[in-house]
Amino acid sequence: MNSDNKKYLVFASIIILLTGLCFFAIFSTFKEIEEISDNFIKEKKELALLEAKAKALKEVEGYEEKEEKREVLKGLFGESEKPVERILLLRDLAERNNLTVDISLEREHKSPGEEWPHFQFSVRVRGNFPDLFLFLEEIRTQRWLVLIGEITIRKDTTGVLREDHHSSQRVVADLKIKTYFLEKDDDN
Numbered sequence: 001m002n003s004d005n006k007k008y009l010v011f012a013s014i015i016i017l018l019t020g021l022c023f024f025a026i027f028s029t030f031k032e033i034e035e036i037s038d039n040f041i042k043e044k045k046e047l048a049l050l051e052a053k054a055k056a057l058k059e060v061e062g063y064e065e066k067e068e069k070r071e072v073l074k075g076l077f078g079e080s081e082k083p084v085e086r087i088l089l090l091r092d093l094a095e096r097n098n099l100t101v102d103i104s105l106e107r108e109h110k111s112p113g114e115e116w117p118h119f120q121f122s123v124r125v126r127g128n129f130p131d132l133f134l135f136l137e138e139i140r141t142q143r144w145l146v147l148i149g150e151i152t153i154r155k156d157t158t159g160v161l162r163e164d165h166h167s168s169q170r171v172v173a174d175l176k177i178k179t180y181f182l183e184k185d186d187d188n
Contacts, residue, residue: 083119086179089142090123097135099127106176120149123175126156132173139177150176 087103094101106120125132132153139146156170 083179086119086144087121090121090139090177093135093138094125094127097127097131097138099125099131099135101125118147118178118180121175121177121179123173123177125173125175126158127171128169129153129171130169132171145180147178147180148175149178150174 083105087105090103091101102124104122106122125135127135136148136151139148152174153171154173156172158172
């Protein structure tokens with residue numbers, strides 16, 4: 001072989017060797033890029049999953065806040081299934097103020113034009129004039145919404161007198177009281 005052929009053969013061998021090295025270097029770089037891309041895609045999917053979980057958690061927290069507010073409103077308005085609680089409370093308030101009371105539930109409804117459903121009670125109270133005003137004040141300061149729509153006060157002429165009170169102070173009061181409640185949602 002002549003020296004020119006040897007030079008070409010050595011030169012060709014070096015080029016083939018360098019090409020092989022470049023190919024392996026590029027191939028390994030592509031492998032690394034592919035692994036990094038796969039990891040990036042996995043991380044992106046995990047991030048999307050975590051964002052979805054965070055959104056769901058915020059919705060749950062929002063629901064819990066709404067439930068807490070709803071419980072506060074239930075205390076303020078009452079529940080439509082429990083008019084007895086309001087009746088018993090009115091009776092207790094009257095007894096604490098030395099009054100006799102007759103309470104009847106007139107209706108439960110939501111009238112056209114009214115925003116909130118309510119119970120309407122007819123209440124007849126007998127007792128001393130000052131005690132009646134204490135009773136009304138206690139109703140006013142209760143934590144539930146109440147509206148005294150009508151009130152009629154007159155002298156008690158039934159002849160039933162207590163020994164410890166003057167007959168001139170005895171009165172009968174007829175009241176129309178509305179207590180409001182929340183309607184049940186279908187999602188509860």
